[in-house]
Amino acid sequence: MQKKFFILFVVATSFLFTGNIQNSFAEDFVVSIPFGAFNPELNTPAKVWYDPPELSIVEGDTVTWVNDDREGHTVTSGSGAGRFDWMDAKNLGEPDGLFDSLRFMPDESWSYTFEKAGDYNYFCVIHPWMEGIIFVKPFIPDYPHDATGKKYEQFPTFLITPDGSIEINFSWEPRVIKTHEKTNFIYRFYDAIYDQPLRKLEYDIAILQNNQVLYKDEGAVSGAGGDYRQWIFEEPGPIIVKISNIKPYGSVAETQINLGPDATARLGDFTAMVYENYEKKTTTEKIVQPRDTLQFYYEIAVAMIIVPAIMLAVIVLYMKGKKPTYNYPERKASPV
Secondary structure, three states: OHHHHHHHHHHHHHHHHHHHHHHHOOOEEEEEEOOOOOOOOOOOOOOOOOEOOEEEEEOOOEEEEEEOOOOOEOOEEEEOOOOOOOHHHOOOOEEEEEEEOOOEOOOOEEEEEOOOOEEEEEEOOOOOOOEEEEEEEOOOOOOOEOOOOOEOOOOOEEEEOOOOOEEEEEEEEOOOEEOOOEEEEEEEEEEOOOOOEOOOEEEEEEEEEOOEEEEEEEEEEOEOOEEEEEEEOOOOEEEEEEEEEEEEOOOOOOOOOOOOOOOOOOOEEEEEEEEOOOOOOOOOOOOOOHHHHHHHHHHHHHHHHHHHHHHHHHHHHHHHHOOOOOOOOOOOOOOO
8 A cells, every 4th residue: 555655656746846846947038040040151141040059948948939030940959951061952951850840930939848958959941051059957946845846945844743742853965855965864853742852762764765665764763852864866756754653762851741652643754856966977975874873983982992901901911921030239258
């Protein structure tokens, strides 16, 4: 049942994310086809065939081409012929089928929305020397949001468990999650009734992405009111961080609530989006979880105790094995 739910979640959030984020922040750009673009001669009034000939946008943006020339033109994706190769019909360009405006006349326009990142070459099939290019970059918000693209107006975000007993404050650094970069998930537990930090709780935590459980820790114990987990994602897409089965561990300081043994309704899910990292394809960073940190400090403490003890034992053994030597003063006979 949980597996089916997660598959539906991934499909739904992917659809919502594409529609919500990209459309709500899309921009419109205009490219002019200047007067004289129809003329391939060097002394043509047009300095460029499409103005601007190169344009950088992001996913979801729309480009409108306006025909300011006196002849009809097209905006057709593919490779043009260049300024001279079109002569003698040697090369009339090669459309790639991604988009084609067909012919539109002077004072008319045509628009196209670019949904995917990439470099898009285009030309005019009527005048194949006319060439341009659109650089489409991936759209990455600069603020934390959930898997549907909805911005967290308050960050760290928080939720109250269904049983109304615990508030979970949750955040992550860096705020924009990318592949091949270490992400720190930081969370704290509070008494939802009296707003006091809960010092020590036992809980389960899992990180899920693309219908896979990437990380799971059962019976984790929080300290100082909170905890953290680290992870490095290798694939983009929506993720869920699930915290569940929250229950007391030992004494719970600074709280007046009674956390009973039934932790069924003591849980919370947090979602986010992982973006493709176009600057890093691998990473050498290491993940250090709280258990690893405790083990590291434990080993240091043991080393601080054992190493001096060994040194002291060596010194004692050395001193015991060394025979003392005495220097007696030389005696001389005295005349009687």
